[in-house]
Amino acid sequence: xxxxxxxxxxxxxxxxxxxxxxxxxxxxxxxxxxxxxxxxxxxxxxxxxxxxxxxxxxxxxxxxx
Amino acid sequence: xxxxxxxxxxxxxxxxxxxxxxxxxxxxxxxxxxxxxxxxxxxxxxxxxxxxxxxxxxxxxxxxxxxxxxxxxxxxxxxxxxxxxxxxxxxxxxxxxxxxxxxxxxxxxxxxxxxxxxxxxxxxxxxxxxxxxxxxxxxxxxxxxxxxxxxxxxxxxxxxxxxxxxxxxxxxxxxxxxxxxxxxxxxxxxxxxxxxxxxxxxxxxxxxxxxxxxxxxxxxxxxxxxxxxxxxxxxxxxxxxxxxxxxxxxxxxxxxxxxxxx
Numbered sequence: 001x002x003x004x005x006x007x008x009x010x011x012x013x014x015x016x017x018x019x020x021x022x023x024x025x026x027x028x029x030x031x032x033x034x035x036x037x038x039x040x041x042x043x044x045x046x047x048x049x050x051x052x053x054x055x056x057x058x059x060x061x062x063x064x065x
Numbered sequence: 066x067x068x069x070x071x072x073x074x075x076x077x078x079x080x081x082x083x084x085x086x087x088x089x090x091x092x093x094x095x096x097x098x099x100x101x102x103x104x105x106x107x108x109x110x111x112x113x114x115x116x117x118x119x120x121x122x123x124x125x126x127x128x129x130x131x132x133x134x135x136x137x138x139x140x141x142x143x144x145x146x147x148x149x150x151x152x153x154x155x156x157x158x159x160x161x162x163x164x165x166x167x168x169x170x171x172x173x174x175x176x177x178x179x180x181x182x183x184x185x186x187x188x189x190x191x192x193x194x195x196x197x198x199x200x201x202x203x204x205x206x207x208x209x210x211x212x213x214x215x216x217x218x219x220x221x222x223x224x225x226x227x228x229x230x231x232x233x234x235x236x237x238x239x240x241x242x243x244x245x246x247x248x249x250x251x252x253x254x255x256x257x258x259x260x261x262x263x264x265x266x267x268x269x270x271x272x273x274x275x276x277x278x279x280x281x282x283x284x285x286x287x288x289x290x291x292x293x294x295x296x297x298x299x300x301x302x303x304x305x306x307x308x309x310x311x312x313x314x315x316x317x318x319x320x321x322x323x324x325x326x327x
Contacts, residue, residue, distance in 0.1 A: 006109040006110075006111075007109065024112040025112050025115075026110070026112065029110070029115070029117075029118055030117065030118060030121050030154060031110055031117070031154070032107065032149075032150035032151070032153050032154040033150070034146050034150060037142060037143070037146055038146060039146045039149035039150050039153075041149075041153055042153060057109065057150075058109065058110050059107040059108055059109055059110055059117070059150055059154070060107060060108065060110035060115075060116070060117020060118060060120075060121070060154070061105055061106075061107060061117045061120050061121040061124065061154060061155070062105065062106045062107055062108040062116065062117055062120055063081075063082045063083035063084070063085075063091075063105065063106065063120060064081060064082060064083055064104050064105045064106025064107075064133070064134045064136055065081030065082075065083045065084075065104055065106075065134070065136065065221070065249075065271035065272065
């Protein structure tokens with residue numbers, strides 16, 4: 001299935017958001033997620049299925065003003 | 066003491082964490098500034114670079130409270146989603162709410178700001194809105210539940226200082242009990258002192274320190290300016306006047322003759 005991951009086209013067969021994060025090596029990482037513009041809390045990632053053309057954001061802390 | 070959403074702070078200087086020449090200069094500048102609150106952001110994380118994980122390690126080493134921003138958000142919806150991601154990741158209800166209207170001025174979109182503030186307050190956030198000096202927007206933000214306001218002095222990163230000082234004075238007079246922090250546009254410690262002399266509660270800045278030739282020294286300079294400006298406000302500044310007034314006593318001036326006085 002093709003999704004959009006952090007603004008770029010990405011092919012994956014991960015069934016859930018949690019699985020996608022784990023495959024990217026983010027299982028223990030300090031990240032936060034959103035699907036199609038809506039925040040998805042960490043506890044709900046396993047129950048969040050991925051669908052074709054979903055827009056996924058995975059963010060982490062960064063310098064800011 | 067500075068009190069923001071029930072939390073008390075000795076320092077009235079809040080610091081951004083971006084644009085420093087190195088992680089160690091950031092750490093040293095924060096220490097030299099005495100800041101107890103630093104702003105952070107969130108950005109897309111690459112599974113290869115994992116930039117954010119290293120940065121978080123640096124912040125955790127510092128004994129500071131983090132204030133996540135929603136920098137770069139162009140709509141209330143984006144800002145609300147970003148704030149929610151930040152709350153989970155940083156473990157704080159605080160958010161420096163930014164909804165940006167224009168890329169050239171980076172001025173707040175006051176309509177989106179008020180909308181997002183209302184939504185976030187209803188969701189339990191403690192919102193510190195980055196706003197302009199506009200009084201009607203300030204009123205709506207307070208009505209939406211913000212108990213702190215952060216007007217700009219000038220566009221972000223412009224180093225121009227207080228370009229609308231009269232409006233900032235009006236805002237201070239109009240909201241005597243709301244903590245007011247000038248956020249953005251300051252370039253020199255004298256600007257920060259000027260803000261504090263107006264009776265503002267604090268100053269938030271980033272670029273002026275991070276981009277200084279010596280950020281650590283500049284952090285100390287700003288800390289002293291903020292403290293000096295606050296002391297001056299508490300001491301009570303004299304009113305300006307149009308004509309000179311002698312400071313040395315006139316009575317007893319040698320060679321003085323009353324019929325020659327003008």
